[in-house]
Amino acid sequence: MTEDPDQDARLMLRFIAGEESCFIELVKTHKQRVFAFAYRFLGNAADAEDAAQEVFIKVYNARNKYTVKAKFTTWLFTITRNTCLNFLAKRGHRGLFVPLDEKPEAQEDAPGLQLADPKDLPPAELLIRKEQAEAVKKALASLPENQRTAVLLCRYDELSYEAIAEVMGCSAKAVKSILHRAKLGLKEKLAELFQ
Amino acid sequence: MNCKRAMEISAGGLSGSLNDSEKAELSGHLEECASCRKEAELLSKAWQALELYEAPALGDKFVDALMAKLRAGQAEEQASGFNPFALSPDTRAALAGWWKVPAMTLASFAVYVLCVETGLMPARQFSVPAARSSGSPLSNIFSEGPAAGGGNLLTMLEGADK
Numbered sequence: 334m335t336e337d338p339d340q341d342a343r344l345m346l347r348f349i350a351g352e353e354s355c356f357i358e359l360v361k362t363h364k365q366r367v368f369a370f371a372y373r374f375l376g377n378a379a380d381a382e383d384a385a386q387e388v389f390i391k392v393y394n395a396r397n398k399y400t401v402k403a404k405f406t407t408w409l410f411t412i413t414r415n416t417c418l419n420f421l422a423k424r425g426h427r428g429l430f431v432p433l434d435e436k437p438e439a440q441e442d443a444p445g446l447q448l449a450d451p452k453d454l455p456p457a458e459l460l461i462r463k464e465q466a467e468a469v470k471k472a473l474a475s476l477p478e479n480q481r482t483a484v485l486l487c488r489y490d491e492l493s494y495e496a497i498a499e500v501m502g503c504s505a506k507a508v509k510s511i512l513h514r515a516k517l518g519l520k521e522k523l524a525e526l527f528q
Numbered sequence: 529m530n531c532k533r534a535m536e537i538s539a540g541g542l543s544g545s546l547n548d549s550e551k552a553e554l555s556g557h558l559e560e561c562a563s564c565r566k567e568a569e570l571l572s573k574a575w576q577a578l579e580l581y582e583a584p585a586l587g588d589k590f591v592d593a594l595m596a597k598l599r600a601g602q603a604e605e606q607a608s609g610f611n612p613f614a615l616s617p618d619t620r621a622a623l624a625g626w627w628k629v630p631a632m633t634l635a636s637f638a639v640y641v642l643c644v645e646t647g648l649m650p651a652r653q654f655s656v657p658a659a660r661s662s663g664s665p666l667s668n669i670f671s672e673g674p675a676a677g678g679g680n681l682l683t684m685l686e687g688a689d690k
């Protein structure tokens with residue numbers, strides 16, 4: 334994330350005025366967050382990369398609808414969430430959960446990805462981490478969409494309740510209640526990891 | 529502090545917004561209530577465990593691919609040639625359903641005529657009965673039909689109306 338939040342707005346205004354390099358700078362700054370949200374929301378890298386591309390194409394084409402009143406990241410996450418919802422709808426009943434084993438194949442279709450090299454970890458620890466990550470992925474995928482969105486924005490993007498509320502089109506109080514239910518759900522689903 | 533409130537605070541992640549005496553009250557409750565302590569611990573561990581689900585890193589190829597897509601879109605627009613009647617996307621969207629207005633008008637009129645002809649609706653303002661007597665194809669279908677046909681039904685309804 335850009336350190337100065339107003340920096341995003343300034344870049345966006347310069348982009349609207351015709352400086353395309355500012356758009357590229359915004360993409361470079363936010364691409365990982367957008368992709369990571371889509372990856373955890375949709376459950377696979379290929380779809381997430383496609384969704385992230387679509388998000389920035391929408392930003393490019395909708396630049397004239399951006400108002401400085403809305404914080405750039407809030408606007409960006411609203412577009413990201415809607416794009417992910419469209420992907421889910423298109424995917425229909427194929428469902429969310431793709432085991433992590435399928436990741437390498439999915440990533441072959443996603444040329445923009447660079448994987449962290451997991452070789453530095455001992456095999457036993459790697460296996461445990463993989464199992465735990467799989468359990469977390471499953472638990473997240475099993476949450477209702479609004480709970481999953483709230484968790485992703487709160488836990489990984491550290492958005493305030495107010496910002497999450499704006500993205501989700503509800504009140505901050507509703508966000509608190511959604512997160513409360515999500516945390517109880519995750520606790521139930523992940524309890525066996527800690528036995 | 530009761531168990532319900534202790535769980536609300538633990539699951540709501542509200543401990544950060546508590547004042548010192550409330551914090552002391554919560555930790556006091558967790559110290560003496562094993563059940564809440566266990567729940568709070570599980571909640572915290574589950575929340576912590578989310579960090580295990582890492583997303584791969586996107587490389588710079590992402591930006592190149594994106595810009596190539598945007599350029600391809602622009603090239604496509606230019607290749608379609610200069611069009612003095614070219615509309616902005618907003619105008620195109622606004623006009624996308626223009627045909628619905630005349631289509632709905634025609635459809636409503638067709639339904640009205642059909643209702644009048646079949647006798648489901650008495651014709652008052654339009655001289656449809658005159659058209660029937662002049663032998664329009666639609667009215668012929670009914671007037672030449674059996675006794676219970678639409679023409680008779682219309683007459684019966686008109687009679688009942690008076």
Ligand SMILES: [Zn+2]
Nearest residue numbers: 530531561564
């Ligand atoms: Zn208790």
